[in-house]
Amino acid sequence: MSPMILVEVVGKEPRPCIDYRKLNGIIRTEYFPLPNIEERVEKVSAAKFITVLDLSKGYWQIPLSKTAQRYAAFCTSFGTYRPLRMSFGLKNAPYFFSKLMAELLNGLEDFVVPYLDDIAIFSDTWESHIKHMETVLQRIKGELS
Numbered sequence: 001m002s003p004m005i006l007v008e009v010v011g012k013e014p015r016p017c018i019d020y021r022k023l024n025g026i027i028r029t030e031y032f033p034l035p036n037i038e039e040r041v042e043k044v045s046a047a048k049f050i051t052v053l054d055l056s057k058g059y060w061q062i063p064l065s066k067t068a069q070r071y072a073a074f075c076t077s078f079g080t081y082r083p084l085r086m087s088f089g090l091k092n093a094p095y096f097f098s099k100l101m102a103e104l105l106n107g108l109e110d111f112v113v114p115y116l117d118d119i120a121i122f123s124d125t126w127e128s129h130i131k132h133m134e135t136v137l138q139r140i141k142g143e144l145s
Contacts, residue, residue: 002074017089018074024091032098040113040120047122049129053136058117059093062086062100104139112136
């Protein structure tokens with residue numbers, strides 16, 4: 001069982017975090033090949049129109065299985081809880097999120113570059129850029145809603 005702790009940052013309110021260090025120490029690490037960022041920047045920078053979507057709290061879009069919920073359970077002074085969605089701090093969260101993004105955006109490589117929780121959409125004309133953004137947003141909406 002992982003404890004919830006308060007993390008203090010100078011100049012900000014303390015924020016609750018789940019301390020998954022013990023759990024992360026015993027689970028197998030999954031690897032997802034992250035693309036070469038320099039190649040991706042070069043590909044995007046040649047475009048005339050670029051939009052970058054930051055998928056805020058993207059891990060929370062991934063539901064956990066009942067088994068994963070048991071492993072990711074955490075305790076507070078108020079009781080014990082099971083998260084229903086992927087939590088920040090779980091060792092394999094980047095793997096599962098990157099895999100989801102690759103599957104979700106498969107076939108759109110000519111105008112989309114995902115990198116962790118960011119999606120760059122790039123185009124040479126404004127008209128195609130609008131179409132590309134609509135395509136990406138429809139994929140996201142269809143998968144994550």
